[in-house]
Amino acid sequence: MTSPIPAGFKMGGFHCGVKRNPNKEDLSLIVCDEDTVAAGVYTTNLVVAAPVVWDRARTPSDKIRAVMTNSGNANACTGEQGDKDNAEMAGIVADKLGVSADQVLTMSTGIIGHHLPMEKIRTGLDEVFQRLGTDESHFDAAARGIMTTDKGKKVAAVECKINGRPVKIIGMCKGAGMIAPNMATMLSVVLTDAQLTPEQAKTVLADVTNTSFNCITVDGHRSTNDTLLLLASGKAGTGELSGPALEAFRAELEQLCQDLAKQIPADGEGSTHLIEINIEGAANRDDAKRIAKTVADSALVKTAITGGDPNWGRIVSAAGYSGVQFDPMGMELTVNGHLLYREGTPVKFDEKTVSQSIKDNFDTNVTLKFNEGNARFRYWSSDLTVEYVKFNSEYRT
């Protein structure tokens, strides 16, 4: 088997001591062989961490040379010192590569409101440069280096043909909720050897985000650090993409981002189910998304799934308060393929069978069909368990 790592990138991870556990990497570095196209999608939270401010100002770009991430400390709500520390981190990486600090992107995740332990990071950056490589093991170390409370690394890879050339796309992400003590954030980096312009990278990334990372919820809390980066080395020899070739790339990237995104609620804190919510027959996509999100965020829907309870009333009433106008008589609900509700009234169904199908499967499918049009939307959510509450209400000292 050939390596799934796209040409043009080296990567590695290292433990420098931001995290207490010496077996857990807390630095992750991706180095580009040459100036590389990069684009980003960032948190919409008004309260943003230093690295988000830094990256936003430097993407899209065709001159990026590295992505440097630390985990264990979010460098958020850290004032001017936070900006200085972030710039120093980028500067150290840049110096080692002989490039400008503006060519280095940064990400941080972990506790909010504490200054970065710069001494440890300086030493760690020396070390991580010794550990770069192009094997899957290097990618895995880099993927572990962005984790916080994730149970394991979250990665996905795609190989496809674009313009007749083999193209690789590989991605890593992290996130399991906004969690005590303020361990925040969804981070993701996707690498490809396809050729894109900075504007294409920006557009295609924003586009696929709408049907992947923007369609997941654990607890509805958008963090101060959320960042998704796409780097395109162009080394696959596809030439510039346009028309059907660009669309083919977009579709592959969307699939990969959905694979990555779903891993987040599947690993949601205390989660015992991954809930997929399908909305069909809505008047338009915005409506479909709004209904899907409202159902996905409902604590009562989540707890019903936790308990294996085919509680259609909670799902139907959540759709009803989404703010979307629809004919309630045209609504039809199935859970794991079982029809529960149609035309304004409950349908007779065997509660035990449906309950058992929820209990027996990690994946739960909730499908709501409407009579308004042809728009669809899909959303993924974790359920809500006693463990989630325990984990998030335990005092951190």
Added chain:
Amino acid sequence: MTSPIPAGFKMGGFHCGVKRNPNKEDLSLIVCDEDTVAAGVYTTNLVVAAPVVWDRARTPSDKIRAVMTNSGNANACTGEQGDKDNAEMAGIVADKLGVSADQVLTMSTGIIGHHLPMEKIRTGLDEVFQRLGTDESHFDAAARGIMTTDKGKKVAAVECKINGRPVKIIGMCKGAGMIAPNMATMLSVVLTDAQLTPEQAKTVLADVTNTSFNCITVDGHRSTNDTLLLLASGKAGTGELSGPALEAFRAELEQLCQDLAKQIPADGEGSTHLIEINIEGAANRDDAKRIAKTVADSALVKTAITGGDPNWGRIVSAAGYSGVQFDPMGMELTVNGHLLYREGTPVKFDEKTVSQSIKDNFDTNVTLKFNEGNARFRYWSSDLTVEYVKFNSEYRT
């Protein structure tokens, strides 16, 4: 002490068997001595119960003669039969009073998707008419008759002077979350002997709802049955209200509705804290409300309070993703009077002292000040506990 019951109303409650426990009233009846002014505020959920459809079509009015409520069954998602049952219930009350069914308002709360046990209700209605009276004990029986999983009756009373005349306002409400098995709904009835026109009743009720019943959250789930009714008998001899007199009445009604509304999250399922969220210095009221609601609905803020954790990062970041534009550097956070965050950075504070103040008090005050203007808003929320999740994830059979 004189009775707190406004002149012009009789009331009572009775157990007819909709609820299993024979000690719990499940019928509640309020009868007006004469044609009475009434207005309502109803759920914004698109999926609405039969009594909501009925009352909406008949308010505001100056001809109302009774409010009839059953608890234990919401008569929601019950199709045409549900509408028929509701009309029959109103008709029985109307016949006994010798008035038209259109002069009787109805409310239902309880399980969704089951037809009303009409035989029991018919018999019960005969009985409840024997138990009407004007004492506080009658009011309490009526207040218990609208309860579902509430730990106790929720009532409030005000006596004041309007246009030089003593005026009474008294209210009852129920609600503790949208709970298994679909025990839904916030219901409230407020009675006064002040004199209002139907339009005044409608306007003043909608107005005070915005700062009371619309400012509370347990789990953010708006039910199919939510109803708030105001009945004004005019028996206090105030004459028609206008100008300062109307404003004085509005202020008294607002205070009473806030007293009632706060009792709902205070009795939220599994709740161990009533959280009051104060937003100050916002650009406008809508912004202030949006920030308040976002903080109030955050599972991470709720669980932090449950655990006595002065976790300012969760509160600050919730404000940040509310969708409201503000200067993050102008934000200041206090919890129970302790300053935790100012000018984009955490403030040094004694975590143990703040934690202890959260643990020692049922009421928690969260105040976020902004530098945008002078608008304020207040919101009340329950915390989120293991008991809430247990209660809502237990399978109902």
